[in-house]
Amino acid sequence: MMDMQKILSLADEMVFEKTGKHLDDLQVSILKGVWENQRYAKIAEEYRCTEGHVKDVSYELWQVLSEVFGEMVRKSNLKAVFERNQVGNFAAKDIVHIGNVHLCGEQQASEKSEPKTINLHKEGKNLAIQKLLELGLSAEQIAEILGLSVEEIKADFSF
CATH class of the missing domain: 1.10.10 (Arc Repressor Mutant, subunit A)
Structure with a gap:
């Protein structure tokens, strides 16, 4: 199993390289939550915002990660993309x-x-x-x- 801190650090660095911006707290919460198979509603509850806001931010995050990895990244394939690219290693x-x-x-x-x-x-x-x-x-x-x-x-x- 891949180390969450390594995943977050590398994702942050790769996103920063692509956009010039670091992951914000909500994006980090989304990555952690999706990795742990949480629903957007649960992530929103823990972050104290609306599910719609989490979905909007997630959509933007998946777009950036898709550009970074050169393949479509979605909630349903996040782990597979990271593991396929051996990001956590x-x-x-x-x-x-x-x-x-x-x-x-x-x-x-x-x-x-x-x-x-x-x-x-x-x-x-x-x-x-x-x-x-x-x-x-x-x-x-x-x-x-x-x-x-x-x-x-x-x-x-x-x-």
Whole structure:
């Protein structure tokens, strides 16, 4: 099970990166409540506002998270999206963004810098390779992006 504090921290950082605004208290309550399978009415009761207001704020939050993850995020699939993207497994400062692919590494990627070797955790490396394969990149391109040898890529995935 994913750690709620890590989820909230990463969600906040990703939303801030996209919008320039941090999650507010209601958005945090919505994420926690939805994660715990609460209904909007219960979240509204705990936050002391109307259910309609919670629904409105939720709609906006799902839109932003959909942009962040590059896929539709809704109340019904929130956990699946976070788990599919293994969001809770990495510290926010260790995320490297390459298009819609989020990689776990010890260094930040810079658009202007030379390609750097990224020390990837095994599951992060495999997720990154899988995502890049889905985007149609070759083993050579993936190796260059991730700072790995082509043999490492080919050993983990059949080409």
